[in-house]
Amino acid sequence: MSERALLRRIRVWLVVFIVCLVLSGLTAFPLVHELRLIENLLTSSASPVPEHFPALAEWITRVRTGLDEADARHPFVLYGTDWLAFAHLVIAVAFYGPYRDPVRNIWVVQFGMIACAGIAPLALICGPIRDIPFWWTVIDMSFGVFGVVPLLIVYRMIRRLEAARET
Numbered sequence: 001m002s003e004r005a006l007l008r009r010i011r012v013w014l015v016v017f018i019v020c021l022v023l024s025g026l027t028a029f030p031l032v033h034e035l036r037l038i039e040n041l042l043t044s045s046a047s048p049v050p051e052h053f054p055a056l057a058e059w060i061t062r063v064r065t066g067l068d069e070a071d072a073r074h075p076f077v078l079y080g081t082d083w084l085a086f087a088h089l090v091i092a093v094a095f096y097g098p099y100r101d102p103v104r105n106i107w108v109v110q111f112g113m114i115a116c117a118g119i120a121p122l123a124l125i126c127g128p129i130r131d132i133p134f135w136w137t138v139i140d141m142s143f144g145v146f147g148v149v150p151l152l153i154v155y156r157m158i159r160r161l162e163a164a165r166e167t
Contacts, residue, residue: 011099014099017154018092022092025092032078
């Protein structure tokens with residue numbers, strides 16, 4: 001594969017990763033409204049969720065209730081999710097470095113892989129402390145698994161690009 005084609009593939013994977021980070025960040029801002037919408041969809045008469053996945057329906061209702069109460073009585077608590085959203089957006093911006101110059105900025109990809117690896121211990125430690133159901137903790141950990149896959153692909157392609165440039 002030519003250097004140009006390799007660089008194009010690296011950039012496509014990075015754009016996909018950046019878009020996912022941005023979407024993840026943007027969806028952290030309107031949590032209260034999102035949970036109301038999700039609860040309405042999951043508990044509607046047409047939804048199979050209450051019958052087949054009652055724990056999911058109960059969990060979404062519990063989370064929505066908690067967010068509603070926090071929003072009504074302690075809206076400053078939700079400021080933490082605003083910072084979570086901001087962090088996703090800032091991290092997404094950092095990936096412009098490898099987009100521009102993958103070999104020089106491979107450290108950003110390595111940082112992303114380390115962050116993905118850190119999701120599992122964080123979820124396993126903090127989930128029980130925060131009374132998160134284990135099945136939801138597994139869902140949270142899946143973000144690390146799904147996030148590291150494109151980064152590993154990009155990392156390997158960057159190494160190939162680096163080797164090609166050295167010859």
